[in-house]
Amino acid sequence: MPRSGSYHPGRMSSQYLPVFIQILVAIGFAAVSLTLSVVLGKSARRNATKDSAYECGMLPIGDGAPRFSVKFYLVAMLFVIFDIEVVFMYPWAVQFRDLVSGGNAIPLISMAAFAGVLAVAYVYALKKGALTWKN
Template identity: 40%
Template sequence: MSNPWIAIGALTLVAIIIPISMIAISSLLRPTVPEQGKTAVYESGEVPTGDTRIRFNIQYYMVALLFVIFDIETVLIFPWTVIYRDAVQQFGMGQALLPMLVFIGVLVVGLAWAWRNGAVRWVKSPRATAPEQRAE
């Protein structure tokens, strides 16, 4: 009998050697023609305007993160609802219902914390809240 670790070691060696050899061969064969277009920031062929550092409102990320969390919650709750009746018959009401109540409780506490800290409150820009100044 042969040792299974020999096959694992051989596959690991092949997985390391092939990418390294491909990188080495491509670096030897590729043309090296430095030009200004290759070093420029890619902007879809458009001339860049303004500063490249744009400040995004963190609320976009907070809303997206909360959406992902509660979207995953529904993905986890749906299979539980499908097997709930069988789980109650097999394990009893307490063992079937308690884990899901704890799960939903943790999510409610998280939502309450996010709500209290203003994560779901949309922040208006200073320009939107400032009174309009008319040129006379």
């Protein structure tokens, strides 16, 4: 009598048969759809108007993107950094009562040190003029 955990090669291939059939149907459907769109679709005549880029009614003249000041990127990076730090503080604040229960002050001291490092970074950014908008 075979054990329930024994290997049966015929049984395993029959379990995957519906998956293989579904893969073949999907590939066949894609191939038939693409072939029918090429055969039955209208052939478009190419001209300069159809080949030009369309930008919401604006003529595509000049550079595609305007140049931004480096200050913009610096402020954006500072925002991302300080935003991530707030994301780190949120779970700590939610669990604050459980963390400091029983007179345990280590979580409070560690978050105070973390906030201190953030404050030093903020003061450094202010002293360097990273948040001033004058050119």
